[in-house]
Amino acid sequence: MTSIEIRTLSRLGQRGAVFTTALPAIAENRPNIKLLTADLALLSGMSRFKAAHPEKLINIGIAEQNMIGIAAGLAMEGDCVFATTYASFIAVRSLEQVRQHLSHLKCNIKLIGSSAGVQAAKSGVSHWATEDIAFTRALPNLTVLSAADALEAVKLTEYAASTTDPVYIRLSGGLNCPVVYKEDFDFVPNKLKKLREGSDAVIIATGSMVVEALCAADILSGKGIEAAVYDMHTIKPLDKEGLSEIFGRYPLVVTAEEHQISGGMGSAVAEYKAGFRNAPPQIFIGFNDTFADAGSPAYVRRCCGLTAENIAERTSDGLHCI
């Protein structure tokens, strides 16, 4: 993919990139691909998919639990099923169906949760997905992925289609998604992706917070602090090898996610870190056991400290305390 194509993709946002670009291509030579939506075909930009593969798109109506069950029935009969709606509904409202069919029965289903975090901030807390990582990563057998930008969303979707494992893909951000990956790259599943060198601290971020972490590292660099930045696109299974190396190398770990701190990506890092003698301290950036007042996504993130400036400040403060 050229850099111009990557910029075009980013204008579509993560969701647009997945449904207008990745999935129509994936379905091209795969008779067993299905795409299930809960009345969000138009919003998700599925018209191209529908035109190319009308028999592979099934609209279940606004019935997320039924959608997961139907996906399971199709998967048991040999389909590779992508099922999608807002992250808040697919990973929360239908959590028991996800547990039963993806986690317990390991059905070949790929959940795509869009507008994760507070992208749907103005629709109110009902539409926020700020606990979905906690819920999904608690489930055995389920792979949990989180895209940093539109190109990575495409890569994660392609990877999900290449395995028969059940997968949850968390898409964040809206249209005109900031570009993290300016050039095409080979996606390596289950491995932390290093985006910036540094030795004073490490910032591990996921989803929309990756671009904020990179900006935070720039701010810190201006103050003479060099922070490394990693993209944790695979939250489960955890890259234990990569983390072990990180714990031995950096004096301070900062984790950043558009999610509750409790049970999130940072918690996954901390759970693993707890087994290490002399492991570095950790600063958690995320929603701290709270819902903010509703407003624009940027407003909510700002209120809750999910910004480059706050990540930089907390990192800098943290280094002073060591």
Add this chain to the structure above:
Amino acid sequence: MIDCSSENAKRLAEMSRSIRLDAIDMALASGSNGSHLGGSLSCVEIMSVLYGEVLNIDSKQPEDPDRDRFIPSKNHCVLAHLPALAEAGFIPHEELLEFQKDGGRLTGYPMRKEIGLEYSGGSLGMALSVGIGMALKLRERGSRARVYILMGDGELNEGEVWEGIMAAAHYRLSNLTAIIDRNHLSYDGDTEDVMHLEPLADKFVSFGWHTVCCSGHDTADLLRAFSDRSDDAPQMVIADTVKGKGVSFMENLPEWHHHSITQKQYEQARAEIIGEAEI
């Protein structure tokens, strides 16, 4: 073609007696753990008619792509379902008593297609959706296989069931049959007191299902009901049943939903089941 002859009905009534005897044997074997007797005894004839006649299945080819699929959504029918699978040759008869054994292959409602267990259910209201997915795929493949989902009436309180009822009619899944074991009792008592269901048949008709009512303990009537299908709508069979059917001291009593059975109770139940069949 379903054989609706009276000879066949009689044969299936005999099979029902065997299944009931297996059910109480299994209940006794479960000891003080207890087991789901009431809701198993109510669907014995449904199971024998399905496994003895209606389902197009072969225990020698349990994963034949064109086999009929049967899923009990109400897994509280395990004491009738496993014996029916044994009757159909999927499980050795002697293994039935191990249905609660730690680590056993029949324990905890597992999914084991190789012995005819198509799905691991247990949480109410989920299996109809799964059946819809299966029916959609079978139709796409041009398979003649049908999908049968057995639900309890108490289970109809679950919202997902009605999402599925809507979707199956919307997609005109004529290869799908849902069966309601209408035994009128859930854990806390009469379904009409706990959460009103009637007029049940009218509800399914209004949602677009081809709906047939029958006696759930009359094998001839069940055969007639299963034969009465539509070619452009899913089929609903409402089988009117009695919870605990066949054992006088269990019939219509909610406490037998899940209960242990004493040796004395077992002997009386056995005598009644054998006696009933001789009448």
